[in-house]
Amino acid sequence: MSEKQANSTRLRRVIKMGDLDPAFKREIREIPGVEKINLCFQCGTCTADCPIARFSEIYSPRKIMRMTQLGMKKKLLSSESLWLCAACFTCVDHCPQGVDIAGVVRALRNIAVREGIIPDVFKELTDNILKTGYAYKIPELRKKKRTEKGLPPLPEANLEDVSKLFDVVAVFKAKQEEE
Ligand code: SF4
Ligand code: SF4
Numbered sequence: 001m002s003e004k005q006a007n008s009t010r011l012r013r014v015i016k017m018g019d020l021d022p023a024f025k026r027e028i029r030e031i032p033g034v035e036k037i038n039l040c041f042q043c044g045t046c047t048a049d050c051p052i053a054r055f056s057e058i059y060s061p062r063k064i065m066r067m068t069q070l071g072m073k074k075k076l077l078s079s080e081s082l083w084l085c086a087a088c089f090t091c092v093d094h095c096p097q098g099v100d101i102a103g104v105v106r107a108l109r110n111i112a113v114r115e116g117i118i119p120d121v122f123k124e125l126t127d128n129i130l131k132t133g134y135a136y137k138i139p140e141l142r143k144k145k146r147t148e149k150g151l152p153p154l155p156e157a158n159l160e161d162v163s164k165l166f167d168v169v170a171v172f173k174a175k176q177e178e179e
Contacts, residue, residue: 015070025071028111033103040065040099046091052084059084061091061101068104077112083119130166133157 028034046061047053053060059081067076076082082105091101112118118126125135132138138154146153 015072019070019072019075021071021073023071024073025069028068028071028104028107031107033100034068034107036097036099037065037068037104039097040069040095041097042066043096045094045096046099046101049090049094051088051090052086056081056084061085061105064105064108065099065101068108076108077115077117080119082108082112083122126166129162130159133159133162 029037042062044062050061064076085102085105087102089102095101128135128137
C-alpha cells in the first residue's frame with residue numbers, strides 16, 4: 001500500500017464528534033428489536049458469517065452495529081452499504097450476544113426512508129410496483145411472446161390495494177413528500 005493510500009485509510013477511520021448524534025442513539029434504542037444493540041462487543045462474527053460481506057468490500061454488519069451504537073446518523077443513513085443486507089438472518093443466528101442485526105438494519109432503513117433517503121434503484125422499484133403491481137416493468141414483447149406460446153396473460157394487480165399497502169409501510173408517503 002502506498003503512503004498516500006495508507007494516509008487515506010487512516011483518515012477514513014477518524015470519527016469526529018460532529019458525526020455523533022445522541023438523539024439518534026436514544027431514538028434507535030427505543031425501536032423494538034434494536035434495544036440489544038448495546039450488547040454488541042464487536043467480535044465480528046456477524047461480518048465473518050455474512051454472505052454479502054464475503055463478496056463486498058464495503059459491507060460490514062459489525063461496522064454498522066458500531067456506528068449505530070455511536071449514533072452516527074448521517075453517515076449511516078447516507079451509506080449505500082445499508083441497502084446491501086439480504087435479510088438472511090445468518091448473523092442473527094450466530095451472534096453470541098443475541099443482537100438482532102438484521103432488525104437493526106431494517107430499523108435504519110425505515111428511518112432513512114422516513115427522511116427521504118432512498119437509493120434510486122428502490123425509487124424505481126417503488127414506481128413500478130405502484131403503477132403495475134410488478135417490481136419490474138414487464139416488456140410488451142414478453143407479453144406478446146406469452147400469447148404466442150399459448151400461456152395465460154399475467155395476472156393484473158389490484159393497484160388500490162397496492163397503494164394501501166404502501167401507505168401502511170410509509171414508503172408511499174415518503175415518496176410523495178419528496179416529489
Ligand atoms: S456478532 Fe453480535 S456481538 Fe459480534 S460484532 Fe456482530 S452484533 Fe456485535
Ligand atoms: S441478515 Fe444481512 S447482515 Fe446478516 S448475514 Fe444476512 S445479509 Fe449479512
